[in-house]
Amino acid sequence: MSDEDLINEVANAMYEMVKEYHGKKNFKAMDLTKAMKQKYGEDKVNKALCKKAIRQLIDSGRCTYSYVGGSYITLPAGS
Amino acid sequence: MTTNKRETPLIDQLEKGPWPSFVKELKKSADNPMTNDLLGVLERSYNDRIGHWKHGGLVGVMGYGGGVIGRYCDLPEEFPNVAHFHTMRINHPAGWFYTSDVLRKICDIWEKHGSGITNMHGSTGDIIFLGCVTDELEPTFSDLTEAGFDLGGSGSDMRTPSCCCGMARCEWACYDTMGFTYDITQHWQDELHRPAFPYKYKFKASGCPNDCVASIARADMSIIGTWRDDIQQDDAAVAEYVTSGAVDIVEDVVGRCPTQCMSWDGEKLTINNRDCVRCMHCINVMPKALAPGKDRGATILLGAKAPIIGGALLSSVLIPFYEMEPPYEDLKELVEEIWDFWGEHGKNRERVGEFIQRIGLGNFLEQIGLEPTPEMVVHPRTNPYIFFELDEDEDEEEED
Ligand code: SF4
Ligand code: SF4
Numbered sequence: 190m191s192d193e194d195l196i197n198e199v200a201n202a203m204y205e206m207v208k209e210y211h212g213k214k215n216f217k218a219m220d221l222t223k224a225m226k227q228k229y230g231e232d233k234v235n236k237a238l239c240k241k242a243i244r245q246l247i248d249s250g251r252c253t254y255s256y257v258g259g260s261y262i263t264l265p266a267g268s
Numbered sequence: 269m270t271t272n273k274r275e276t277p278l279i280d281q282l283e284k285g286p287w288p289s290f291v292k293e294l295k296k297s298a299d300n301p302m303t304n305d306l307l308g309v310l311e312r313s314y315n316d317r318i319g320h321w322k323h324g325g326l327v328g329v330m331g332y333g334g335g336v337i338g339r340y341c342d343l344p345e346e347f348p349n350v351a352h353f354h355t356m357r358i359n360h361p362a363g364w365f366y367t368s369d370v371l372r373k374i375c376d377i378w379e380k381h382g383s384g385i386t387n388m389h390g391s392t393g394d395i396i397f398l399g400c401v402t403d404e405l406e407p408t409f410s411d412l413t414e415a416g417f418d419l420g421g422s423g424s425d426m427r428t429p430s431c432c433c434g435m436a437r438c439e440w441a442c443y444d445t446m447g448f449t450y451d452i453t454q455h456w457q458d459e460l461h462r463p464a465f466p467y468k469y470k471f472k473a474s475g476c477p478n479d480c481v482a483s484i485a486r487a488d489m490s491i492i493g494t495w496r497d498d499i500q501q502d503d504a505a506v507a508e509y510v511t512s513g514a515v516d517i518v519e520d521v522v523g524r525c526p527t528q529c530m531s532w533d534g535e536k537l538t539i540n541n542r543d544c545v546r547c548m549h550c551i552n553v554m555p556k557a558l559a560p561g562k563d564r565g566a567t568i569l570l571g572a573k574a575p576i577i578g579g580a581l582l583s584s585v586l587i588p589f590y591e592m593e594p595p596y597e598d599l600k601e602l603v604e605e606i607w608d609f610w611g612e613h614g615k616n617r618e619r620v621g622e623f624i625q626r627i628g629l630g631n632f633l634e635q636i637g638l639e640p641t642p643e644m645v646v647h648p649r650t651n652p653y654i655f656f657e658l659d660e661d662e663d664e665e666e667e668d
Pocket of ligand 2: 546
């Protein structure tokens with residue numbers, strides 16, 4: 190799998206996680222990173238790759254940042 | 269359309285006295301309905317003795333997690349023009365130098381899209397635009413980027429780094445504060461715009477121990493200029509201060525040295541530089557006679573914060589002397605080690621200084637790969653329990 194494909198796959202997995210817990214639990218960038226390292230293994234997915242996946246998630250508009258006492262990654266308003 | 273000016277008897281009191289008054293300034297633009305309602309909310313808050321703002325939420329510009337602070341009035345029917353009154357933080361140029369042309373451009377953008385009220389500069393260092401409605405955030409951002417500006421940090425990210433004017437205007441600067449600030453701003457763009465930390469992380473750079481940006485009290489990482497060699501001393505200029513009567517050298521200089529490392533024999537000032545703690549006092553009193561040494565760099569300190577959640581902390585020494593040569597590779601590596609460790613184990617809304625207090629400085633240093641040095645000790649222990657651990661190699665050698 191190319192790096193690009195892996196970034197997309199991780200971004201999708203992060204998106205599913207945010208969607209599943211929407212309204213129940215807020216995730217910080219680090220929570221998503223830790224979850225992805227656990228899911229794929231640290232030899233395959235590291236912090237730098239997760240950073241790219243989060244950027245893809247935000248730039249595509251699928252997720253956005255919110256501030257509730259700290260900065261979280263969440264679904265855009267109206268989702 | 270004329271705006272019905274709000275009655276503000278309580279906050280009118282703040283116009284009295286010889287000092288500048290923000291109420292007076294706001295009233296100058298009270299024809300703007302947003303400003304007029306802002307004055308109304310403020311009056312109401314003084315009356316009710318409670319703030320009428322809520323903050324946070326889901327506002328920002330596409331792609332960024334920082335730079336916009338959502339602000340809403342909890343009395344939107346009564347004050348409809350400030351129902352949304354978001355704050356935008358604009359990344360300032362290092363040292364806060366502007367041309368008048370660029371200042372006009374910024375003001376034009378803000379009058380076109382927002383309330384026109386600015387705070388130059390906010391406590392974060394940024395240019396603050398106060399009062400934007402949600403729909404105008406993107407158009408404001410777009411005009412700002414066209415004018416060469418970017419948003420600054422907010423939330424759990426690296427905040428807009430700030431610095432004193434340094435070498436641009438100050439003879440005491442021991443390193444190029446502006447160059448350093450610009451370098452790290454460019455280097456950590458992702459960390460500035462996309463919050464990924466447990467809480468905020470601030471850098472503030474002061475060129476000398478006078479610390480004009482108060483980095484020791486306000487920045488998670490304080491970079492304070494210093495020197496390793498002796499204070500530069502011009503004896504003829506010292507004598508001139510004394511003979512002209514401009515300075516009482518015994519009382520104002522020698523007597524106020526915090527480590528008592530200076531003496532005056534009636535003719536010559538002697539400094540025991542080994543005991544000098546680089547406080548800058550003597551240099552500030554006799555700037556024509558004394559100056560920082562020539563072997564210059566900075567002390568890197570970590571962990572300050574103002575009391576928002578826990579109490580206030582001053583930063584503590586992490587690296588006693590760093591040469592501050594671009595591209596600052598070692599320092600950048602160390603910062604990333606700190607971010608990784610704090611990011612992994614820090615609690616939500618826990619500043620790095622609080623994190624160090626919780627886990628202990630010894631553990632923290634071990635994890636970021638830094639050797640302890642005597643300069644890190646704030647004061648010696650007063651109890652006799654000393655834990656001395658031999659490392660494994662030494663242990664084995666002893667057994668052989
Ligand atoms: S901190 Fe030092 S170098 Fe910077 S402006 Fe103040 S006196 Fe000058
Ligand atoms: S800089 Fe401060 S500590 Fe050093 S000699 Fe001057 S007054 Fe004393």
